[in-house]
Amino acid sequence: MPSSSMNAVCSEILSPESLNVSDELFDVVMKEKIVTNITDDMEKPSINIYAVSQLYLSSIIPILHDFGFTIIDEVAYKIVKNAQNIYINRFNLKIEDMKKLTDSKDNIEKVISDSLNGKILERCRLFALVYDEDLSIRKIMLLRAMIEYIDQSVISLNQGAILNTITQYSKISKLFVEYFIVKFDPKQTKREKALKDAEESIEKEIKEVPNIMDDKILKLTYALIKNLLRTNYFLEHESIAFKIDTNNYAENLKGLQPMIEAFVYHPSFSGLHMRMSKISRGGLRWSERHEDYRQEIKSLMITQEGKNSIIIPDGAKGGFVIHETKQKITKEFFETVYSSFINNMLDLVDNRIDGKIVRDENVIAYDGDDAYFVVAADKGTASMSDVANEISKSRGYWLGDAFASGGSNGFGHKELGITARGSLVSTERFFIERGIDIQKTPISVLGIGSMKGDVFGNGLLYSKSFKLLAAISHKEIFIDPAPDAAISYEERARLFKAEDGSWSAYDKKLISQGGGVFFRSQKSIELSPEIKKMLNTTKKTLSGEELARRLLMMKVDLLFNGGVGTYVKSVDESNLDIGDKQNEALRLDGHEVKATVVCEGGNLGFTQKARIEYARSGGEMNIDGIDNAAGVNTSDHEVNLKILLNIIKSKNLLDEEGVNKTLHGLTDQVVNLVLWNNYHQSLTISRDAELSRRYLSDFLSTIEALENNLKSFSRRDFHIPKNESVNEVLCPKGSIVRPL
Numbered sequence: 001m002p003s004s005s006m007n008a009v010c011s012e013i014l015s016p017e018s019l020n021v022s023d024e025l026f027d028v029v030m031k032e033k034i035v036t037n038i039t040d041d042m043e044k045p046s047i048n049i050y051a052v053s054q055l056y057l058s059s060i061i062p063i064l065h066d067f068g069f070t071i072i073d074e075v076a077y078k079i080v081k082n083a084q085n086i087y088i089n090r091f092n093l094k095i096e097d098m099k100k101l102t103d104s105k106d107n108i109e110k111v112i113s114d115s116l117n118g119k120i121l122e123r124c125r126l127f128a129l130v131y132d133e134d135l136s137i138r139k140i141m142l143l144r145a146m147i148e149y150i151d152q153s154v155i156s157l158n159q160g161a162i163l164n165t166i167t168q169y170s171k172i173s174k175l176f177v178e179y180f181i182v183k184f185d186p187k188q189t190k191r192e193k194a195l196k197d198a199e200e201s202i203e204k205e206i207k208e209v210p211n212i213m214d215d216k217i218l219k220l221t222y223a224l225i226k227n228l229l230r231t232n233y234f235l236e237h238e239s240i241a242f243k244i245d246t247n248n249y250a251e252n253l254k255g256l257q258p259m260i261e262a263f264v265y266h267p268s269f270s271g272l273h274m275r276m277s278k279i280s281r282g283g284l285r286w287s288e289r290h291e292d293y294r295q296e297i298k299s300l301m302i303t304q305e306g307k308n309s310i311i312i313p314d315g316a317k318g319g320f321v322i323h324e325t326k327q328k329i330t331k332e333f334f335e336t337v338y339s340s341f342i343n344n345m346l347d348l349v350d351n352r353i354d355g356k357i358v359r360d361e362n363v364i365a366y367d368g369d370d371a372y373f374v375v376a377a378d379k380g381t382a383s384m385s386d387v388a389n390e391i392s393k394s395r396g397y398w399l400g401d402a403f404a405s406g407g408s409n410g411f412g413h414k415e416l417g418i419t420a421r422g423s424l425v426s427t428e429r430f431f432i433e434r435g436i437d438i439q440k441t442p443i444s445v446l447g448i449g450s451m452k453g454d455v456f457g458n459g460l461l462y463s464k465s466f467k468l469l470a471a472i473s474h475k476e477i478f479i480d481p482a483p484d485a486a487i488s489y490e491e492r493a494r495l496f497k498a499e500d501g502s503w504s505a506y507d508k509k510l511i512s513q514g515g516g517v518f519f520r521s522q523k524s525i526e527l528s529p530e531i532k533k534m535l536n537t538t539k540k541t542l543s544g545e546e547l548a549r550r551l552l553m554m555k556v557d558l559l560f561n562g563g564v565g566t567y568v569k570s571v572d573e574s575n576l577d578i579g580d581k582q583n584e585a586l587r588l589d590g591h592e593v594k595a596t597v598v599c600e601g602g603n604l605g606f607t608q609k610a611r612i613e614y615a616r617s618g619g620e621m622n623i624d625g626i627d628n629a630a631g632v633n634t635s636d637h638e639v640n641l642k643i644l645l646n647i648i649k650s651k652n653l654l655d656e657e658g659v660n661k662t663l664h665g666l667t668d669q670v671v672n673l674v675l676w677n678n679y680h681q682s683l684t685i686s687r688d689a690e691l692s693r694r695y696l697s698d699f700l701s702t703i704e705a706l707e708n709n710l711k712s713f714s715r716r717d718f719h720i721p722k723n724e725s726v727n728e729v730l731c732p733k734g735s736i737v738r739p740l
Contacts, residue, residue, distance in 0.1 A: 036112040040102045049089045066127035070094040104134040128167045133174040145240045145265035152294035165217040172205045186362045229367040232347035239266040241344035256717040264344040269337045271320025274301045282316035286380025292579045293321045306625030311633050349373040352398040376635045377406045402642035405635035417458030422630020422678040424462045427599035429682040430620040444556040447471035449563035452501025455601040456562025464489045470551045478503040481530035482512040520544040549586035559595035561605035570609035590614035600624035611739035623739045633674045693735035
């Protein structure tokens with residue numbers, strides 16, 4: 001076989017006639033740029049690739065390997081016709097089963113041509129199923145989507161193992177595809193009998209599988225298809241999306257799971273959206289955790305469930321990752337990805353017109369009516385609400401611009417600073433109980449985030465009395481050992497409004513002696529006497545990550561988390577449990593955090609077990625779902641007001657301008673309601689904490705009632721020990737720790 005690193009060298013220049021290149025074929029190559037033709041001659045089977053420019057073997061050979069072909073040799077030619085060149089690469093094959101090659105000829109030719117033309121964005125070992133089972137690229141993409149979902153949902157498996165099993169048992173994989181098509185093809189007749197026959201065939205084949213791991217993977221794939229509720233597969237979009245009854249599929253998964261899940265697969269991106277019920281709310285984020293983005297989004301959904309339990313029925317959360325691409329992620333490209341994600345998810349829900357449910361005739365649904373679907377902005381998508389609402393309106397979706405909260409015709413969370421303000425109103429409770437007014441009394445603050453962030457930026461402008469000693473962002477470390485509260489407040493305010501709000505843009509002349517801005521990536525940072533005193537260390541130098549870790553351990557009045565990432569775990573959790581490898585080097589255990597109070601303006605800064613450990617050590621904090629509930633609360637008010645105002649508009653009692661004017665006229669009232677809600681939530685927890693110290697048995701009885709009657713509640717998921725081990729969740733005061 002020729003080396004895949006070599007050029008396909010043209011050994012001869014021949015006439016078109018000598019190679020049987022007809023005028024018709026020549027015209028097709030000129031139009032398509034690359035064309036593949038298989039010669040299924042028993043004596044000399046070959047793959048012939050015609051191109052308008054010379055191809056490299058390194059771009060062809062890996063694709064042919066994915067099909068599983070055995071290549072005997074390769075010959076390259078060039079022909080000239082009408083002063084135009086055509087380059088031909090002929091790969092002579094060793095074929096054991098000519099019928100298989102003949103049957104799959106058309107699909108193989110298309111996949112190779114499309115791959116070389118860049119129409120198929122990724123290579124895949126599943127191409128072997130094109131050859132083995134004559135599957136089209138569309139069906140390969142369907143299997144690819146299923147594999148991606150299983151890889152994300154079952155953490156104990158890896159994608160390589162799943163791919164191996166699906167390609168090895170090609171007959172069963174083809175049966176999976178046929179079963180899916182029988183289940184969802186709108187043109188399918190006698191569906192019930194066809195489904196039963198398909199299930200019997202699959203179950204019979206799986207019984208014959210000898211390997212226990214292969215058996216597990218195949219059964220997981222089968223269970224996934226059985227629990228699919230809808231798909232947009234037959235709408236013939238570039239992406240493939242399906243809705244999953246995760247509540248029933250959950251027996252294959254670990255931990256608390258959503259009731260409904262939508263999964264979207266595209267060669268450029270993948271994403272999902274989780275709901276705890278049909279009436280659920282939560283934001284969509286751009287995730288950068290490619291290996292475990294479902295785990296991240298599920299954790300956030302559980303947090304959202306906690307937030308929403310005191311606001312609306314249930315929580316939701318969605319997110320997507322952009323796959324590695326040579327294309328720069330420009331604003332335009334990002335908007336294209338986001339728009340595709342939104343459209344795919346809307347394919348999976350119903351519309352409501354004149355009070356009646358309307359569904360695309362090409363979508364077969366196994367889940368009854370499902371017309372309430374709303375989203376919100378989140379990490380990386382703060383400016384996308386208007387895009388989502390334009391899609392909603394262009395599709396005639398009944399919610400209109402109530403679909404995505406926080407757009408130009410809604411309540412802007414960043415402009416209102418509502419998430420940060422709510423979190424600090426919630427956390428202020430701990431200082432009130434100490435007789436401290438944080439608006440007047442200076443308190444020392446350690447931050448996680450930068451001023452360009454919505455939550456961190458607004459949070460650090462909440463009080464002019466904050467003395468920010470240090471902050472750790474994604475890349476930078478800011479240290480101001482003896483800040484002047486008034487001067488530093490003004491500089492933070494300037495940064496928040498500036499185009500570059502990074503710590504590097506902070507005016508260095510305003511930083512107190514010994515401080516500065518450093519990078520987490522630095523190998524060695526020389527410590528000033530002032531920093532040594534702050535950290536209580538005699539070391540002369542520290543790396544950037546070591547310095548950040550020491551700062552997180554510093555004794556301060558308030559640790560304000562307004563950034564992204566998990567910085568604190570419990571002593572009995574491993575970093576493998578957490579994910580978030582970027583912050584692994586500086587991650588602490590809960591008991592190592594010495595801040596008196598922690599405010600979780602951001603999500604997932606602490607694991608739940610870390611919160612319990614920190615609180616047992618005497619620290620004061622709520623869960624993130626309490627602290628930063630103001631954002632979703634504001635969105636809830638916005639969506640409900642818009643639905644009401646749109647009904648009024650439909651009765652010609654208000655026009656569009658009147659609707660927007662009325663909504664924005666209610667801003668102050670909504671903000672006031674939301675902030676008071678945060679205040680009362682924190683006050684209620686304080687009262688419950690005191691009551692749990694006096695009446696512990698009553699609280700344990702309540703936990704038992706929840707456990708016995710609420711399907712989504714389990715002690716394991718919320719790290720609640722058995723009654724006899726309740727001491728494991730008591731703080732030094734003798735009450736149940738607040739984060740529980």
